[in-house]
Amino acid sequence: MKKKIAVFLGVSHLAIIIIINIESILRCYYEFYYDKKERDKNILYKLSNSFTNLPPIFYYTSCTGTETGYGFFAPNVSSQFVVLFERKNNNNQKIDETILPNFQDKESILRYSTALALYMDKLEAKDKDSLSNKIHFHFIDVLTKEIARDVLKGNKKASTIDATVLLYDYPSLQDYKKHSYPSYFTVKKISNIHLK
Amino acid sequence: MTETLQNNANTFKLIFDKFLFKKIDVKEPFTFFRISVGLLALVQLLVIRTDFATLYTSKGMLPQDLAEFYTPTFFITLPEIITFTTELFHISSNLAYSIFFWSYIFFCASLAVGFSGRITAFICLFLQLALTKSSPLLSYGVDFFITMSLFYCVVYPVFDNLSLNRILFKKRNYNDLSGFFLRIFQIHVCILYFFSGAGKALGFNWWNGESLWKAINLPYSNIDFGFDFSWMANYPIVPQVMGWGVIIIEVFYPIFIWIPKTRMIWLCLTISMHLGIALVLNLYIFSSIMIVWNVTAFYFEEKEVVYA
Numbered sequence: 001m002k003k004k005i006a007v008f009l010g011v012s013h014l015a016i017i018i019i020i021n022i023e024s025i026l027r028c029y030y031e032f033y034y035d036k037k038e039r040d041k042n043i044l045y046k047l048s049n050s051f052t053n054l055p056p057i058f059y060y061t062s063c064t065g066t067e068t069g070y071g072f073f074a075p076n077v078s079s080q081f082v083v084l085f086e087r088k089n090n091n092n093q094k095i096d097e098t099i100l101p102n103f104q105d106k107e108s109i110l111r112y113s114t115a116l117a118l119y120m121d122k123l124e125a126k127d128k129d130s131l132s133n134k135i136h137f138h139f140i141d142v143l144t145k146e147i148a149r150d151v152l153k154g155n156k157k158a159s160t161i162d163a164t165v166l167l168y169d170y171p172s173l174q175d176y177k178k179h180s181y182p183s184y185f186t187v188k189k190i191s192n193i194h195l196k
Numbered sequence: 197m198t199e200t201l202q203n204n205a206n207t208f209k210l211i212f213d214k215f216l217f218k219k220i221d222v223k224e225p226f227t228f229f230r231i232s233v234g235l236l237a238l239v240q241l242l243v244i245r246t247d248f249a250t251l252y253t254s255k256g257m258l259p260q261d262l263a264e265f266y267t268p269t270f271f272i273t274l275p276e277i278i279t280f281t282t283e284l285f286h287i288s289s290n291l292a293y294s295i296f297f298w299s300y301i302f303f304c305a306s307l308a309v310g311f312s313g314r315i316t317a318f319i320c321l322f323l324q325l326a327l328t329k330s331s332p333l334l335s336y337g338v339d340f341f342i343t344m345s346l347f348y349c350v351v352y353p354v355f356d357n358l359s360l361n362r363i364l365f366k367k368r369n370y371n372d373l374s375g376f377f378l379r380i381f382q383i384h385v386c387i388l389y390f391f392s393g394a395g396k397a398l399g400f401n402w403w404n405g406e407s408l409w410k411a412i413n414l415p416y417s418n419i420d421f422g423f424d425f426s427w428m429a430n431y432p433i434v435p436q437v438m439g440w441g442v443i444i445i446e447v448f449y450p451i452f453i454w455i456p457k458t459r460m461i462w463l464c465l466t467i468s469m470h471l472g473i474a475l476v477l478n479l480y481i482f483s484s485i486m487i488v489w490n491v492t493a494f495y496f497e498e499k500e501v502v503y504a
Binding site for chain 1: 240243244250251257258262321325333334336337341343344373379384387388389391396402405407409410411414415416420428429432478479
C-alpha cells in the first residue's frame with residue numbers, strides 16, 4: 001500500500017512537471033515563430049495550459065517551485081534592456097548619468113536585469129490599444145518612475161531625473177565585422193521625474 | 197497469446213519495480229544535497245545583504261504593492277510577515293526586516309548542519325517563498341531551483357547522516373522508499389535537461405551560433421572577468437559548434453546518463469557547461485545549484501543496502 005501511494009505521488013509530481021514543460025515549450029515556440037492566436041489553436045497547448053491553471057495544480061506548483069518550464073534561453077536568447085538615468089539639478093541641467101540603481105552587490109544587477117525583461121511586453125504586444133495592455137504598460141511606466149526615484153536619491157544635488165528605456169542590440173555574428181559596437185533603440189523616455 | 201502478454205506484463209512490472217524500488221544507500225547523495233542546498237540558500241541571501249533593503253523592503257527600489265502585483269494572493273509574502281511582526285511585538289519595520297533576514301540565515305545554516313529535521317526545511321521553504329513572491333519581478337531561474345530543492349529537503353530523508361539531528365535525537369528516516377526518492381529526483385533531472393535542450397533545438401539561432409553569441413554579449417553578462425569573445429566573429433564555426441554541443445548534452449542527457457560507461461563523461465560535460473555559464477554569464481548560484489542537482493542524482497555510486 002505504501003509503495004502504491006509513493007508511486008502515485010511520485011508519478012503525479014513528475015507528470016505535472018512534464019505537462020508544465022510541454023505548455024512552456026509550446027508557448028515559447030509559438031510566440032517566437034507565430035503569435036498568440038496560432039498558439040491558442042494548438043490543442044496540446046490548450047489542454048496543458050488548462051491543466052496547469054487548475055487551482056490545485058497552480059497552488060502545488062507555486063509552492064514547490066515547479067511552476068516554471070526549463071527552457072532557459074529557449075528557443076531564442078531574449079534581448080535585454082538598459083535604462084539610462086540622467087539626473088538633473090534645479091536648472092534642468094544634467095549632473096550625471098547612470099544605467100544602474102544604487103547597488104552595492106553584483107547579484108542585485110542580475111535581479112534588476114530580470115525585472116527589465118518586463119519592457120519586452122511593450123515591444124511584443126500585438127494589440128497595444130487594448131485596455132489590458134494599456135493598464136499593463138501604465139504599470140510598467142509606474143515601475144520605471146519608482147526605480148528612477150530611487151536612483152535620484154543617489155545624488156543629493158539632483159532634483160529631477162529622466163529615465164530612458166533602451167533596447168540593447170548587439171551586432172550578430174554576421175554583422176559584427178560591419179560594426180562591432182552595440183546599438184540602443186529608445187523604447188520609452190520619461191522625463192522630469194521628481195521625488196514624491 | 198493472453199499468457200504471453202501476462203508474462204510480458206509481469207516481467208515489465210518486475211523490472212519496473214526493481215528499477216524504482218532498488219534499495220540504494222542514499223546517505224551520501226542526500227547528505228550532500230542537504231548541506232549544499234542549505235549553504236547555497238544562505239549564500240544566495242548573503243550576496244545581496246547590502247542591497248537587501250533596496251531590493252525587498254518598502255523603502256527600496258520598488259514599492260511593495262507594485263512589486264507583488266503579480267503574486268498570487270494566497271501567498272504569505274515578506275511585507276505581510278513584517279506587518280504582522282511589527283504589530284505583534286511593537287517593533288520598528290527595520291528591526292522586523294533584520295529579524296527576517298537573520299532568521300532565514302539561521303534556518304539555512306540549520307538545514308546545512310542538519311538540525312531539527314523537516315521542520316527546519318519547511319521553515320526555510322516558507323521564508324524563501326515569502327521573499328521571492330514578495331518581488332517576483334526580481335526572481336529568476338535560481339529562485340525556482342532553490343524552492344524545489346527546499347521542497348525536496350522537506351519530503352526526502354536528508355537528515356540521517358552528518359547531521360545534528362542524528363547526533364542529538366538518534367532519529368533514522370531511511371526506509372525502503374529511500375531508493376525510490378532518489379529515482380524520482382534522477383528522473384526529474386533528466387526531464388529538466390531534455391526539455392531545456394528540446395526548447396533550444398526549436399530555435400534556429402541555436403544551430404547557427406547566434407544564440408550563444410548573443411548570450412555572451414548581453415549587457416549584464418561577462419561583467420566579472422570581461423572575456424574578449426570578439427575573435428569568434430572571425431571563426432563563427434566555434435559558437436555554432438558550441439551551440440550544437442549544448443543541445444546534444446541536454447537532449448541526450450536522459451539517455452547517456454543512465455549508461456554506466458557514459459555516465460561520468462556526460463556528468464563532466466554537463467558540469468563543464470554549467471561552469472562555463474558561471475564564468476561567462478556570471479550566474480554563479482544558478483550554476484552551483486545545477487551542479488549540486490547533477491552530483492546528487494548521478495555522481496554517487498548506487499550501493500545496495502538493507503535498511504533495518
